[in-house]
Amino acid sequence: MVTEAQVWEALAEVPDPEIPVISVVDLGVVRDVRVDGQRVHVEFTPTFLGCPALEVMRSQMAERIAELGAELEVEVVLDDSWSTDKITAEGREKLREAGFAPPTPRGEGTTLVQLQANGFRCPYCGSRDTALENIFGPTPCRSLRYCRDCKQPFEQFKTI
Amino acid sequence: MVSPVLRRVSERAQLLLEIADDELILGWRDSEWTGIAPFLEEDVAFSSIAQNEIGHARALYELAARDLGTTADELAFDRSPEEYRCSALVELRLPEWERTIARHVLYEQADAERLERLKTSGDEELAGLAAKIDREEIYHRLHAEMWAERLKDEPRYQAALEELRPLVERRNGGSTELTELWEEMTSVRRSQPAGTTW
Numbered sequence: 001m002v003t004e005a006q007v008w009e010a011l012a013e014v015p016d017p018e019i020p021v022i023s024v025v026d027l028g029v030v031r032d033v034r035v036d037g038q039r040v041h042v043e044f045t046p047t048f049l050g051c052p053a054l055e056v057m058r059s060q061m062a063e064r065i066a067e068l069g070a071e072l073e074v075e076v077v078l079d080d081s082w083s084t085d086k087i088t089a090e091g092r093e094k095l096r097e098a099g100f101a102p103p104t105p106r107g108e109g110t111t112l113v114q115l116q117a118n119g120f121r122c123p124y125c126g127s128r129d130t131a132l133e134n135i136f137g138p139t140p141c142r143s144l145r146y147c148r149d150c151k152q153p154f155e156q157f158k159t160i
Numbered sequence: 161m162v163s164p165v166l167r168r169v170s171e172r173a174q175l176l177l178e179i180a181d182d183e184l185i186l187g188w189r190d191s192e193w194t195g196i197a198p199f200l201e202e203d204v205a206f207s208s209i210a211q212n213e214i215g216h217a218r219a220l221y222e223l224a225a226r227d228l229g230t231t232a233d234e235l236a237f238d239r240s241p242e243e244y245r246c247s248a249l250v251e252l253r254l255p256e257w258e259r260t261i262a263r264h265v266l267y268e269q270a271d272a273e274r275l276e277r278l279k280t281s282g283d284e285e286l287a288g289l290a291a292k293i294d295r296e297e298i299y300h301r302l303h304a305e306m307w308a309e310r311l312k313d314e315p316r317y318q319a320a321l322e323e324l325r326p327l328v329e330r331r332n333g334g335s336t337e338l339t340e341l342w343e344e345m346t347s348v349r350r351s352q353p354a355g356t357t358w
């Protein structure tokens with residue numbers, strides 16, 4: 001018999017395929033887990049709606065759950081319950097260590113003036129003297145910034 | 161073809177299709193800048209915006225598909241060009257930068273107003289999805305705002321705004337431009353026998 005704790009543990013090992021240092025649990029996209037005999041029901045909410053990583057996460061979750069001898073049922077929730085504030089503190093630290101600046105809290109706002117200001121910290125040297133290079137980046141969830149101190153371009157997670 | 165189903169769609173499904181078609185077709189048009197934008201940063205920006213818009217379209221088609229007993233893919237690709245409900249603004253192929261930016265600015269304004277209305281809708285599912293979409297659209301609006309500021313004194317940009325503004329509210333379906341895009345967009349899918357799984 002599979003327990004909910006085992007399911008959470010298994011899901012904590014499912015990486016984001018684009019940023020493998022962080023798991024679906026770190027991302028906060030698993031909203032709820034329910035176990036009903038051999039069936040595991042997971043409520044899953046997308047980060048960015050056009051993110052191609054979502055399908056990969058889904059099939060990897062199914063594989064992990066199959067290893068526990070159960071079958072995964074995913075319910076995709078398309079409501080407004082996920083924001084980047086749902087990324088766990090541990091997840092943020094993992095991002096920073098991997099060279100990605102974690103998203104700033106939503107309360108700090110997302111206006112052009114704020115994005116062009118100096119509030120964003122370089123994940124390499126910690127300086128706040130960084131400039132916005134492009135609102136968009138290699139994936140929908142990231143912007144490109146440049147650190148004027150250590151001269152390092154870096155990827156900044158968008159706050160949504 | 162899902163056409164017979166669409167003849168008796170609910171008001172809710174019609175609204176969902178209208179927005180989804182806008183986002184899908186605009187996503188296609190924006191993606192036409194991939195690889196050929198005037199500079200690399202804009203290549204990245206328009207490709208990313210296109211990806212977001214098509215993601216929004218998928219989520220909206222999924223809600224509509226549930227109401228209509230069909231699938232998101234069938235709604236996106238198996239209708240005839242006359243059945244699309246998108247704005248005439250997004251149908252145009254615009255290989256000129258100033259017209260692309262004018263469309264971007266006009267679309268983001270109209271879309272922001274629409275999302276604001278939907279976010280307060282009594283239909284909780286629709287309101288929730290609109291709020292989620294709006295979180296991403298903030299960045300499209302910032303990008304449009306940045307370009308509007310940069311081009312504001314450029315006569316070609318002002319002329320493009322005047323030219324395209326009347327199209328925002330026009331929804332005819334089946335224009336020559338949309339039909340040409342549809343041919344391209346659905347050609348792979350139409351080349352396979354019905355029932356093919358991908």
